[in-house]
Amino acid sequence: MFSKKLILAVCAIFCSLSAWSQQQNLLIYCGITQVRPITELARLFEAKENVRIQIAQGGSEDLYQSAKKSRLGDLYLPGEPSYREKHLAEGLFGEHKVVGYNQMAIIVQKGNPKRVKGNLNELLRKDLTIMIGNAESGSVGQETRTMLEMAALYPKVVAKAVELMPDSRAINLAMKRGEADATLNWRATSFFPDNATHLEAVDLDAKIAKPQALLLIQLTFSKNPLLARKFVDFVASEEGQAVFRKNGFLDNKSVK
Template sequence: MPIRTCRLRSVSLLLFTLLLTPAMVFAAPSGNSLLIYCGITMVRPITDIARLFEKQEKVSITIAQGGSEDLYQSAKKSQQGDLYLPGEPVFRTRHLPEGLLGEYRGLGFNQMALMVQKGNPKKVKPDLKELLRKDLSVVLGSSESGSVGVEARRILTQTGLYPKVAAKVVQMLPDSRSIMAAMRRGGADITMSWRATGYFPDNAASVDVLDLPPTVAPPQELQLTLLTFSKNPVMARKFMAFAAGPQGQAVFRRYGFITTAKSGQ
């Protein structure tokens, strides 16, 4: 699958816009540069933060975007890159024993929510059992590729609803971007997605967000992780600190994320 790239105004940030596959290998950026593997949901804030950081540090940043699992497998295969930002901690926990993931900084939280068509024309309640209504068409994320599908499956499995919901979905989609595109097209009445995506400007006009209680959908920390094979770990750590600092956190809040000052090892 080819990768399309586009030059951003005023910075030298290359944005990978197609989903990477685990078998795909690409060259690392040359010179004073960073390569960041970023889950789909966080691409917008990370892109804005990268613009600011590039200007401050005179460094070029490349962002590879896709499903969190696919991105990890691409990094593992290529052994190229500096930072990895999956949509939830399970991807760090799952792959930590392989030795490719080093220290991390917490950038905020993802949290799942129900989303319905704008104005909630079918009077959906903020209750997971609504996904079983016969008059509602449902799309979900696939748990094979992205964090949004992994988290939806985990939540629905804990409540005993996953087999029944999975049996009635009209589509299993790879990531939050494709889920929200389906909602904008009117391809479904309801979905589960990361709540911040419902407040992105291109989605907010098409969907309403129905928040779920934290006991049902606990916030999941966004862990920006240093790759142990990074060729520019000093600059990568500076970016981690910048993204977790006041300017980076302000950007995440602007995109609807819950932010935090937590960091870890």
């Protein structure tokens, strides 16, 4: 179930922009993990184009449902491409570009004190306390389920997890509070400055943790389609790719 609070927040964003003309505004629905690079790029774009960009952040599924309910906004950036595939037939999605890649990893406490290895079976170790993402709310939970189902481990890991968390940010906050020894999360989040001093990534084989394309999708009900397309092109440019690399994401060239 999507969050009513998120829908109200989106409506509040637009109300707060009443002094601006529609041609000067963009609203982006952005998955939690991508908020840092998108915020940096939004500020750069604002300065170049003399526009204002608002960012609604949350779990990818919750964000989609908010956009669908409110019919407000211009762009949608989920944490993995399956959200486009899942909802494409509903007619809300227009053109898109790949602006980077997410990749999953096992995230552990800094220094890896429990010596966790890059193997999904490690999550079943009796000496480890684990948590994972909720597949019904965000991309990290959905990708966790996909990976663990392929390894025939999902029911066992769910049963062992102390909690199912709504998104990548909630997972990292709980990890930093010491509530678990290990989790599955997007690798890039371990590079964020507020996480890097507490957490680190244990990489998985790329055949298991497949890079997931980040699709910046135009919404068909956007009132600013030309401006939205210009922002998409900016994020997909070399300047935009450099910002994604800086924040720990894979870029288009490295994956190709």
